[in-house]
Amino acid sequence: MKTIIAIAAACIPLAACQPAAPTGNEIDPAVSAEGSDALPDLGNGEMRLPVEPDGGIGDTPGTVRPDPAGPLLQPMTYGEFSPVVASGTGCSFSADDQLLFVATAPDDRAARAQGAVKYGGTVGTLNATRPGGYRALRQGGIFAGSDITLNVGRGTGKGSADAIESTRWPATLTVTELSVGDRSYQGTWSCGA
Incomplete structure (x- = not known):
């Protein structure tokens, strides 16, 4: 009898662990x-x-939106983008402390910004779709290349100081490849000398 009670007592906790119907x-x-x-x-x-x-x-701010169909940018180093983008005043987009996009433009309202992005293991160039020089570049904008288009949506306001002669804003970078889809990154748009 004691054995039956002990077995029954041992089964009660196991029954409590069973998933609900x-x-x-x-x-x-x-x-x-x-x-x-x-x-x-x-x-x-x-x-x-x-x-x-x-x-x-x-989505979690500062991370890549999970989207296996969307194009994935890769972080770049100065050595990778400096040969394809002119030096000077410019802006960059970073997410999770990784540089994903860099663009520069002269202080000439007729000029279009030129940028660099690493995609598919290769650093390529993109051009702003509208002129405006550095003033337009600070606002973000759309940049087109042969395979992808980037849209930088910069936060509003004056931004916050970021080192000497540099300002940053929260921003969203959306990458579109017509045959693949799109992917959005949450990060920081920094501009300066």
């Missing part, structure tokens, strides 16, 4: 809303959230 309202991470603009209704007024490839459901 499914209710039909659980979110299955393997299911996504891909290919559909509408989120599936679970039948009780709740909506199923789309799940990103890494299992998350939102």
Whole structure:
């Protein structure tokens, strides 16, 4: 009799560890809303959230938005971009302390900024789609190359001081490749001499 009670007592904690019976309202991470603009209704007024490839459901500032279909930029060093971009006043975009885009422009409103980005293991050049020289470059803007387009969305206001003769703003850099898709980076747009 004591043995039966001991076995029964040992089974009670094990029963408590069993998962609850499914209710039909659980979110299955393997299911996504891909290919559909509408989120599936679970039948009780709740909506199923789309799940990103890494299992998350939102972006974290300063990181790459998980998007396996979007183009991925690679960090650059001065030695990589300096041969393709003229020296002078310019701006750069960094995310997680990694330099992803550099552009320079003369103080000439008729000039277009020229930038460099590392993509697919190669550093390539991009040109601003509108003139305005360095003044326009400080505002961010759109830069086009042979394979990709970058859109720098700079934060508003005067920015904050960043070293001597340099100012920085929070910014979003969106990279688009027509045949692949797009990817957004949250980071910092820094401009100066």
